[in-house]
Amino acid sequence: MADGPLSGVKLVEYCSFVAGPYCTKLFADLGAEVIKVETPAGDPARKRGAFLGDHPDPELAGLFLYLNTNKLGITLNLDSATGRDIFKKLIADADILVEDRAPGEMAKLGLGWDVLKQINPALIMASITPFGQDGPYRDYKAYYLNTYHASGGGYVLPAASPNAEREPIKGGGFVGECDAGVSASVGIMGALYWRTAGGTGQYLDISKQEAQMALERVNIARYYELGKNPTRYEINRVRDTLLRCRDGGYVMVVLHPEKQWTGLAEALGNPEWIKEEKFCTQKAREANFNDLRIRLREESLKYDTQELFHRVQSQGTACAPVCSAEQVFHSPQAQARGFYVEIDHPLAGKLMYPGLPYQLSKTAPRDNHGAPLLGQHNEEIYCNRLGYTKLDLVKFREAGVI
Amino acid sequence: MLNRNALKGVRVADFSWVWAGPLATLLLSFLGAEIIKIESRKRIDQTRHGSITTGDSFKDFNASPIFNNANLNKKSVTLDLSRPEGADLAKKIIAASNLVVENMRPGVMDKLGLGYPDLVKVKPDIIMLSASGFGSSGPYREYAGYAPIFAAFGGLAHLTGYEDGEPNTMSGVMDLRVGTASAFVLLAALVHHQKTGEGQYIDLSSSECVSALIGSELMQYTMNKTSPFRRGNQDSIMAPHNCYRCQGDDKWISIAVATDEEWRALCGVMGNPAWSQDERFATVYNRWVNRCELDKFISAWTINYTHYQVMTMLQNAGVAAMPSLSAEEILSDPHVKARDLINQVDHPVMGKKVVINPSWKLSETPAKIRQASPLLGEHNQEIFGGLLGMSREEIKKLEDEQIIY
Numbered sequence: 001m002a003d004g005p006l007s008g009v010k011l012v013e014y015c016s017f018v019a020g021p022y023c024t025k026l027f028a029d030l031g032a033e034v035i036k037v038e039t040p041a042g043d044p045a046r047k048r049g050a051f052l053g054d055h056p057d058p059e060l061a062g063l064f065l066y067l068n069t070n071k072l073g074i075t076l077n078l079d080s081a082t083g084r085d086i087f088k089k090l091i092a093d094a095d096i097l098v099e100d101r102a103p104g105e106m107a108k109l110g111l112g113w114d115v116l117k118q119i120n121p122a123l124i125m126a127s128i129t130p131f132g133q134d135g136p137y138r139d140y141k142a143y144y145l146n147t148y149h150a151s152g153g154g155y156v157l158p159a160a161s162p163n164a165e166r167e168p169i170k171g172g173g174f175v176g177e178c179d180a181g182v183s184a185s186v187g188i189m190g191a192l193y194w195r196t197a198g199g200t201g202q203y204l205d206i207s208k209q210e211a212q213m214a215l216e217r218v219n220i221a222r223y224y225e226l227g228k229n230p231t232r233y234e235i236n237r238v239r240d241t242l243l244r245c246r247d248g249g250y251v252m253v254v255l256h257p258e259k260q261w262t263g264l265a266e267a268l269g270n271p272e273w274i275k276e277e278k279f280c281t282q283k284a285r286e287a288n289f290n291d292l293r294i295r296l297r298e299e300s301l302k303y304d305t306q307e308l309f310h311r312v313q314s315q316g317t318a319c320a321p322v323c324s325a326e327q328v329f330h331s332p333q334a335q336a337r338g339f340y341v342e343i344d345h346p347l348a349g350k351l352m353y354p355g356l357p358y359q360l361s362k363t364a365p366r367d368n369h370g371a372p373l374l375g376q377h378n379e380e381i382y383c384n385r386l387g388y389t390k391l392d393l394v395k396f397r398e399a400g401v402i
Numbered sequence: 403m404l405n406r407n408a409l410k411g412v413r414v415a416d417f418s419w420v421w422a423g424p425l426a427t428l429l430l431s432f433l434g435a436e437i438i439k440i441e442s443r444k445r446i447d448q449t450r451h452g453s454i455t456t457g458d459s460f461k462d463f464n465a466s467p468i469f470n471n472a473n474l475n476k477k478s479v480t481l482d483l484s485r486p487e488g489a490d491l492a493k494k495i496i497a498a499s500n501l502v503v504e505n506m507r508p509g510v511m512d513k514l515g516l517g518y519p520d521l522v523k524v525k526p527d528i529i530m531l532s533a534s535g536f537g538s539s540g541p542y543r544e545y546a547g548y549a550p551i552f553a554a555f556g557g558l559a560h561l562t563g564y565e566d567g568e569p570n571t572m573s574g575v576m577d578l579r580v581g582t583a584s585a586f587v588l589l590a591a592l593v594h595h596q597k598t599g600e601g602q603y604i605d606l607s608s609s610e611c612v613s614a615l616i617g618s619e620l621m622q623y624t625m626n627k628t629s630p631f632r633r634g635n636q637d638s639i640m641a642p643h644n645c646y647r648c649q650g651d652d653k654w655i656s657i658a659v660a661t662d663e664e665w666r667a668l669c670g671v672m673g674n675p676a677w678s679q680d681e682r683f684a685t686v687y688n689r690w691v692n693r694c695e696l697d698k699f700i701s702a703w704t705i706n707y708t709h710y711q712v713m714t715m716l717q718n719a720g721v722a723a724m725p726s727l728s729a730e731e732i733l734s735d736p737h738v739k740a741r742d743l744i745n746q747v748d749h750p751v752m753g754k755k756v757v758i759n760p761s762w763k764l765s766e767t768p769a770k771i772r773q774a775s776p777l778l779g780e781h782n783q784e785i786f787g788g789l790l791g792m793s794r795e796e797i798k799k800l801e802d803e804q805i806i807y
Binding site for chain 2: 052184251
């Protein structure tokens with residue numbers, strides 16, 4: 001496992017797909033020991049592309065490889081009584097359990113919080129579900145698309161739509177799922193700190209809808225200020241401005257606060273715009289936004305993307321190119337900061353992975369390793385840690401326990 | 403009696419402004435940390451000043467609902483940091499703190515004499531986090547960044563939008579994403595300090611925070627040398643997987659179907675119309691291939707109902723369906739109400755204001771909103787007098803000299 005500020009913390013993950021695994025990846029990448037418990041069928045993220053070399057092999061799925069770096073992987077079937085006993089042994093020694101089964105499912109297996117806290121009173125258990133452990137939608141089914149839209153995040157996208165003719169959309173990739181994972185990690189870390197400071201274990205009920213709503217808090221509260229709903233065709237027009245460039249790329253510029261606007265006008269060689277009555281205050285720019293947008297778009301077409309980016313930034317004004325995966329990777333900034341790290345994997349080999357967005361001066365994590373193969377660490381965990389014999393392992397496999 | 407505040411005794415000297423940094427310290431405050439926001443009339447937090455949405459200015463810097471939402475539970479002191487006496491007082495607060503958070507452009511804190519090397523002299527085990535648009539190293543370290551900039555540069559904007567439309571930077575949520583990641587790494591450093599007594603410096607890049615949330619999409623390039631593109635609500639294999647128009651003004655239901663079982667349940671609720679039995683929609687793969695046509699059929703059905711009606715009918719049959727909720731609908735949604743997610747604080751200037759509760763339910767150390775956001779300088783007496791032990795006369799003198807300002 002990686003070495004870092006969380007070295008020594010032991011976490012068991014019983015999660016699949018994105019939100020739970022991303023939460024525990026944050027811990028694993030900072031040095032915690034994360035044991036990922038998969039069903040014998042494996043995490044469904046293994047079935048999601050892109051696949052390395054377009055080989056749809058469950059060990060070569062990009063989604064799984066990224067979300068499970070630095071974890072140990074074991075297989076375990078909790079539908080079997082023996083499997084449940086083994087799970088309890090794992091928990092007896094853990095600091096944190098993160099699980100994402102439907103509400104009530106762990107309890108039905110005899111592995112609910114009431115049971116597990118008897119086994120390990122110092123345990124911090126977090127359940128990550130679409131709508132939380134209670135309330136009228138508790139048992140509702142929801143995929144990423146549904147929680148995203150239930151959080152209010154979708155209703156305002158795409159921002160700057162001309163009208164409401166087309167459908168609201170989700171955030172790109174699985175961003176909302178990852179948001180729920182990061183949010184959960186903050187609560188869990190608070191619980192960990194408290195426990196070491198003299199507290200006990202505790203239970204965390206995490207709702208993905210709420211985690212995403214928490215990010216929409218500004219828009220939600222804005223309803224009261226505006227007296228109407230923020231929507232995808234009215235909000236944020238002035239602040240966010242996308243400009244197309246000569247080479248077909250886009251840059252994003254910002255018109256507020258005032259310094260941003262004046263810098264932009266100067267960068268575009270039109271300082272006289274600043275004095276024009278219809279653009280001289282933010283309120284005026286809002287009122288005359290269509291005019292402004294036409295002018296900005298005419299000017300931006302005179303430049304290539306990178307040229308305009310540096311030209312605007314050299315005025316001390318915010319601007320960035322809209323980057324594809326290729327452009328993110330090749331940006332001189334990512335390269336200079338070493339944002340991508342090379343990680344080896346038994347089957348995928350050495351690949352460049354997006355790394356940590358924070359650099360820690362004293363406890364820089366090192367010795368990263370790739371995501372586990374399905375059941376890769378069964379022997380290490382079951383035999384070396386829990387004291388089962390190799391013969392037990394054979395029996396477990398025959399009996400469908402692991 | 404057992405303390406029920408997870409971060410009791412943790413004090414944060416908070417130099418951050420706008421959204422990303424303030425959200426990080428807001429989350430720490432929910433967990434019980436004491437946040438001292440160090441601000442100034444001379445360099446006012448823009449969210450105190452005016453509304454980005456409407457362009458309106460808020461009266462006296464103390465009537466901003468936006469600021470209120472980002473700065474609940476916090477204390478406010480005012481210091482002109484550009485004056486050496488102001489920076490010295492800030493250092494005294496830092497000497498009594500565990501964490502320092504700032505999101506000025508890289509280099510600004512150093513110029514004020516408040517860089518990490520300066521701070522370890524007054525507090526050797528301090529944990530300091532600097533959050534900036536591009537990080538504090540690299541060729542773009544001094545470049546300016548706001549929320550839409552991180553989304554664009556980090557790669558998320560390119561992936562968000564209609565397939566035939568422009569990229570999308572989303573709204574201020576990007577700052578809040580950065581703030582949440584900041585809170586996580588601050589706590590990790592705090593846990594390390596708890597174990598070893600060691601502080602450290604954390605350099606956080608907001609653009610990289612966004613990139614980390616779409617890491618698997620970015621890996622498509624490092625694995626296969628291709629870049630994924632935006633595609634609206636579409637999934638790589640699920641269909642139907644979209645928002646469908648319902649009765650009413652701009653009302654939509656999201657429906658996502660993964661399995662044959664869910665598909666049959668959906669067809670059942672729709673009354674098994676003839677088209678649904680078509681070969682084109684018989685398997686997961688066929689539905690995905692013919693998803694555009696499928697969307698037309700489903701829209702023709704959903705338009706007859708309200709989004710909540712479709713939700714109830716489909717959820718009762720085991721199909722994932724949720725409305726695309728507006729702010730207004732969220733505030734009145736029965737589940738949101740039952741989960742106690744909306745709260746109200748009493749603000750001395752604005753009166754009762756709606757705010758969003760913390761999004762974790764902790765069984766032993768409930769996260770809490772304790773009070774409304776502070777007025778500018780509201781806690782000058784408490785902090786300078788109480789924490790730093792300065793006399794009223796001293797404080798008055800510094801106020802007159804506009805150092806406490």
